[in-house]
Amino acid sequence: MTSAEQTAERVHAALANLAAGDGPAPRDGTLTLEVSRGSLHAVLERLKEQAGFETITMVTCVDHLGGRRSEPRFEVVHQLLSIEHRDRVRVKTRVASDDASVPTCTDLWPGASFMEREAYDMFGVTFEGHPNLARLLMPEEYGHHPLRKDFPHQGIEPDRLYKEWDRERRARAAREQAGGSVR
């Protein structure tokens, strides 16, 4: 029995009697599950508690706009690692753009927090139940999700926030100069 088969068997056993969408299929060397949004959290919990995948290595998102299978648009990808068994599994969930949200997995792996925040920042997919789903990289008031396929790579008014700040700065300088205080 190869190690890939052993992994598949362990995952099968952990997910037994759980209606979890498509069964596991190997894809570019990694066992991949495609699950629905409703069963995502249960699947992740089983994989952690029963199949021994104690580490989450990646939470990210793929925008399939304009792709061959463009609907539902977003695909949230979780990748897990078992240090004990030395193997990985990938869990994919498709969500539509008008209701782009999945349950958080920060209750299972607190370390997923930043990865979920980054996915939210870049793609606008919300993670329900996340303790602090704020933007990670872009400024708080940025208002766009830059890694979406329909976002122009040069940005939409990239200097908007700077200009607002600069206007305030000049007004402050003018006030201070009028008041006679040293700048």
Next chain:
Amino acid sequence: MGSLKEKHEAQESGFFATRVDALVNWGRKNSLWPMPLGLSCCGIELMAMIGPKFDISRFGAEAARFSPRQCDLLIVAGTLTWKMAQACRTIYDQMPEPKWVIAMGVCSSTGGMYDSYAVVQGVDSILPVDVYVPGCPPRPDAVIDALLKLQKKIERESPLHRLLHEPGTPDERGTGSLLRQPNAAVVRNELDLHPHAPGARRTASER
């Protein structure tokens, strides 16, 4: 009225005649205090430049301070993002006059390879820049060359004129060039989702 003895003493202790501008500029150009704003890989080359091998203390500019209040030469070394731009401008504002700016590397000069929503397309959008240094990152020699060019530039300044005729004018050079940000006005009307599909996008020669 000076006596003959006093005149004689003055000659013995030595004196020289020069212009105030020349004296002030001589002092300024040979004791630049750089503020190293290392934003990415250029910062590493900047460290090499300050260190013993390239040694900018030969040109009187080794006293790098990490407080803008003590500096008069801002070296923007690396990629300036729009999120960092406010901090960069604040640092520039906090530096006392007179002050100069070196844009080190292509990123801070023009945005470089980052034709992106996140990156300022040249720090001259938000600051007045005196010397631009190309390179990705530039060799420390290139930055030393920029330093020497800046010294030549300082030699030509007239600080006395500025002191007498333009006291206390806030320095807003360069800030108007926000208008020529190439990506400020970009609003894409239609998506290029299949750039390689037949007929999807015409090349420049077909237009």
